[in-house]
Amino acid sequence: MPSSELERERAVIASFYRRLDQLRAEVEARLGAVQRGNVGSNHQARSERDSFARLHEDNLAQLNEVDARIAFGRLQVAADEPGRDSDEIHYIGRIGLRDTDQSTMLLDWRAPQAGAFYQATAAHPLGVRARRHLTMRERELTRIDDEVLDATLLDELRGAPSGAADIAAHGSAAASGTLQGEGALLAALTAERTGHMHDIVATIQGEQDRIIRSEMRGALVVQGGPGTGKTAVALHRAAFLIYANRERLKSAGVLVVGPSAAFVRYIEAVLPSLGETGVVMRTLGSLFPGVEADADDRAEVAALKGRLEMSGLLARAVRSRQRVPAEAQQITLNGDTLTVQPALIENAIHRAQRTGKPHNVARVTFVKHAIAELANQLATQLAAAGATIDDSDVAALREDLRESYEVRVLLNTAWLPLTPEKLLGDLYARPEWLAELTPRWTPERRALLARERSAPMTVSDVALLDEAAELLGDMPARRSAADRERERQREADIENARAAIRNMGVEGMVSAEALADGFAERGERMTVAERAASDRSWTYGHVVVDEAQELSPMQWRLLVRKSPMRSFTIVGDIAQVSSPAGARSWTEALNAGFGDRWRLEELSVNYRTPAQIARAAESFAGHAKLPITPARAVREGDWPIHTVLAASDLADAVLDTVQLLLADAGNLAVIVPAESVDDIADTLRAALDGEAGSVAATGGAGRGAPGGVSTRGIVGRGAAGLELPLAVLTAREAKGLEFDAVLIVDPRGIVAETPRGAAALYVAATRPTQRLAMVYPRGESALTGFAETPTLF
Numbered sequence: 069m070p071s072s073e074l075e076r077e078r079a080v081i082a083s084f085y086r087r088l089d090q091l092r093a094e095v096e097a098r099l100g101a102v103q104r105g106n107v108g109s110n111h112q113a114r115s116e117r118d119s120f121a122r123l124h125e126d127n128l129a130q131l132n133e134v135d136a137r138i139a140f141g142r143l144q145v146a147a148d149e150p151g152r153d154s155d156e157i158h159y160i161g162r163i164g165l166r167d168t169d170q171s172t173m174l175l176d177w178r179a180p181q182a183g184a185f186y187q188a189t190a191a192h193p194l195g196v197r198a199r200r201h202l203t204m205r206e207r208e209l210t211r212i213d214d215e216v217l218d219a220t221l222l223d224e225l226r227g228a229p230s231g232a233a234d235i236a237a238h239g240s241a242a243a244s245g246t247l248q249g250e251g252a253l254l255a256a257l258t259a260e261r262t263g264h265m266h267d268i269v270a271t272i273q274g275e276q277d278r279i280i281r282s283e284m285r286g287a288l289v290v291q292g293g294p295g296t297g298k299t300a301v302a303l304h305r306a307a308f309l310i311y312a313n314r315e316r317l318k319s320a321g322v323l324v325v326g327p328s329a330a331f332v333r334y335i336e337a338v339l340p341s342l343g344e345t346g347v348v349m350r351t352l353g354s355l356f357p358g359v360e361a362d363a364d365d366r367a368e369v370a371a372l373k374g375r376l377e378m379s380g381l382l383a384r385a386v387r388s389r390q391r392v393p394a395e396a397q398q399i400t401l402n403g404d405t406l407t408v409q410p411a412l413i414e415n416a417i418h419r420a421q422r423t424g425k426p427h428n429v430a431r432v433t434f435v436k437h438a439i440a441e442l443a444n445q446l447a448t449q450l451a452a453a454g455a456t457i458d459d460s461d462v463a464a465l466r467e468d469l470r471e472s473y474e475v476r477v478l479l480n481t482a483w484l485p486l487t488p489e490k491l492l493g494d495l496y497a498r499p500e501w502l503a504e505l506t507p508r509w510t511p512e513r514r515a516l517l518a519r520e521r522s523a524p525m526t527v528s529d530v531a532l533l534d535e536a537a538e539l540l541g542d543m544p545a546r547r548s549a550a551d552r553e554r555e556r557q558r559e560a561d562i563e564n565a566r567a568a569i570r571n572m573g574v575e576g577m578v579s580a581e582a583l584a585d586g587f588a589e590r591g592e593r594m595t596v597a598e599r600a601a602s603d604r605s606w607t608y609g610h611v612v613v614d615e616a617q618e619l620s621p622m623q624w625r626l627l628v629r630k631s632p633m634r635s636f637t638i639v640g641d642i643a644q645v646s647s648p649a650g651a652r653s654w655t656e657a658l659n660a661g662f663g664d665r666w667r668l669e670e671l672s673v674n675y676r677t678p679a680q681i682a683r684a685a686e687s688f689a690g691h692a693k694l695p696i697t698p699a700r701a702v703r704e705g706d707w708p709i710h711t712v713l714a715a716s717d718l719a720d721a722v723l724d725t726v727q728l729l730l731a732d733a734g735n736l737a738v739i740v741p742a743e744s745v746d747d748i749a750d751t752l753r754a755a756l757d758g759e760a761g762s763v764a765a766t767g768g769a770g771r772g773a774p775g776g777v778s779t780r781g782i783v784g785r786g787a788a789g790l791e792l793p794l795a796v797l798t799a800r801e802a803k804g805l806e807f808d809a810v811l812i813v814d815p816r817g818i819v820a821e822t823p824r825g826a827a828a829l830y831v832a833a834t835r836p837t838q839r840l841a842m843v844y845p846r847g848e849s850a851l852t853g854f855a856e857t858p859t860l861f
């Protein structure tokens with residue numbers, strides 16, 4: 069590219085940075101003024117100050133996040149205004165920028181006019197004559213790639229005297245094929261992986277863009293084979309929806325659900341790099357506030373806990389905690405003895421059940437009714453004994469009964485307030501109670517649920533806890549007082565926010581509701597995302613579910629409760645189902661939550677896996693009869709699959725292969741059957757890091773230096789390995805991730821360890837962007853599909 073053209077673009081980009089720096093300075097000044105402002109001890113004034121400070125801090129964070137690679141595209145669009153003969157030029161960037169005179173300098177990639185950057189093709193140019201990809205490293209423009217979509221432009225440019233000829237000299241004759249911005253795309257795809265997913269905003273492809281910009285209403289299912297960009301598309305769609313529905317989604321929030329902590333860590337930087345920070349990211353094990361489950365149940369147990377019939381069982385369990393005593397009970401109050409007949413309690417229970425409210429909420433009706441009946445009974449008894457009783461005496465009796473320890477025991481035995489944890493813990497730890505509730509189950513089936521009360525909650529328990537919480541409702545005493553106070557405070561906050569906005573002259577910049585959200589933080593400075601994450605019954609404006617094929621019907625029930633409007637982006641690959649509770653088709657998976665109200669989009673190009681690896685994985689999947697969706701791989705790849713048959717010890721063969729791969733891979737995953745993953749991790753740490761350099765399974769660590777030498781070691785187990793050159797993972801942990809090179813240890817062991825182990829191996833084999841190696845234990849041959857000429861170590 070002639071330097072003149074590059075220089076011209078550099079000058080344009082420099083103007084963007086000047087404007088960005090100017091905006092940043094303005095926001096910093098405003099923030100400084102707010103922080104310095106003396107508001108004294110007035111609580112309301114302090115809240116307002118904190119809210120404005122927060123607003124400016126968020127703005128500043130957004131400007132900082134988008135600083136690197138602020139612009140990535142330029143469109144030359146045919147002028148469509150009559151009388152105008154020159155083309156329009158639009159620059160496309162991570163955010164929109166306006167000059168001081170309010171003219172547009174840079175279009176936000178999500179703006180409607182920017183759509184043509186992703187959608188225009190030679191066949192359907194959408195008015196675009198030329199498209200330019202600007203590749204930047206931090207603030208520096210390093211390369212430009214042109215595509216000329218209008219052939220007449222080439223002729224015009226040939227005749228042109230100025231530097232515009234530079235474009236012609238480097239433009240392709242016309243964008244051929246289906247890939248858009250091929251040069252920039254291939255550069256992105258072959259770049260070394262860092263352990264964190266990057267945004268793809270500069271190279272989104274047409275089929276992806278249509279999905280990203282699809283309307284927010286309803287459930288959209290995105291099906292595609294491995295590496296087709298489903299995760300990337302889902303995250304960019306979240307950013308697009310926040311942009312297009314900012315008011316609604318800023319206050320209701322967006323939830324992104326992924327399969328594992330490693331996965332959440334892998335994707336967490338994408339949305340901030342697009343300037344969106346307020347999204348809640350959760351694993352299925354952390355969707356119930358206060359519980360962080362990461363252990364899985366055995367396959368049969370998880371499958372049972374995921375079944376819809378568990379909701380019926382939990383409902384029966386709650387009902388059975390509303391118990392009529394078998395016999396009459398005696399209580400004494402102020403020296404008088406009262407005989408309480410079972411019918412009195414039964415009557416109060418029926419009254420409460422008829423309210424249709426959750427257990428803990430309906431208990432208020434139960435207690436009120438039972439106390440009233442007991443007071444009437446006692447009053448009649450006292451009157452019969454000669455006392456004179458009027459209404460105020462009956463009210464006093466009710467008060468006494470409420471205070472009585474014996475009455476409390478009596479009522480609690482009939483209707484005990486319950487927490488979800490207690491209900492579920494009892495169900496697992498009390499086999500005789502479970503047997504009462506499940507007369508038609510076999511003893512073997514019941515045994516699947518049996519567990520010590522102290523055992524930690526598992527991932528599949530989370531959906532059951534949430535179901536139980538729905539059936540139980542909040543504990544009554546806490547609820548009413550706290551809720552009334554919250555509502556009162558909220559109204560006052562919105563009123564105050566309106567006044568504050570008028571006073572500060574910032575109408576239109578922030579809504580009263582959004583500002584009131586800031587007040588509500590009450591000094592704790594919680595964001596919408598933080599509040600949403602800590603409130604179990606929070607309903608989100610939109611929910612993104614990744615690896616959605618793995619979800620059980622009970623998990624779908626939980627998620628649908630999180631977005632009653634059913635605004636969902638559901639991405640996954642039905643062939644990759646490896647969880648025993650997952651579905652075999654989208655129709656089956658979505659039936660309970662969505663009926664037939666969902667739409668399907670498919671992605672067809674594999675951007676990650678080189679063709680030679682993708683073909684082998686697909687061939688293996690064919691033999692294993694997995695219902696795969698073949699995808700067209702963008703790259704052929706440079707290395708054949710490396711098959712190693714261990715000559716003696718498996719660990720030695722693994723170590724030798726690891727050393728071979730580490731020589732030219734930026735990051736490497738060693739994927740191992742769950743039962744031997746810790747042993748292999750220990751072996752690798754001992755050999756490569758030495759004891760002192762090892763990294764804990766859950767702790768974070770800085771990425772090792774290039775070449776793999778780091779004072780903190782290069783081997784990490786689980787999510788901790790993502791930032792290191794070598795991560796040791798199970799197939800489940802590797803879901804959704806990608807690495808330059810992947811080494812699969814004992815592939816048959818992975819196939820054998822779960823009922824859907826073949827799918828787990830298919831997933832593992834499709835993680836590399838460059839190289840795949842497989843190490844088989846001594847005496848085994850290579851698996852069909854993956855068979856290549858083996859090496860012996």
Ligand SMILES: Nc1ncnc2c1ncn2[C@@H]1O[C@H](COP(=O)(O)OP(=O)(O)OP(=O)(O)O)[C@@H](O)[C@H]1O
Nearest residue numbers: 268271272273294295296297298299300675676804
């Ligand atoms: N348009 C694009 N431009 C650049 N990179 C892309 C593009 N689309 C996808 N990629 C890259 O391809 C890789 C695979 O994408 P992603 O992880 O989203 O696929 P996936 O369909 O979710 O895969 P899997 O189901 O196998 O986990 C990622 O590195 C992603 O950044």
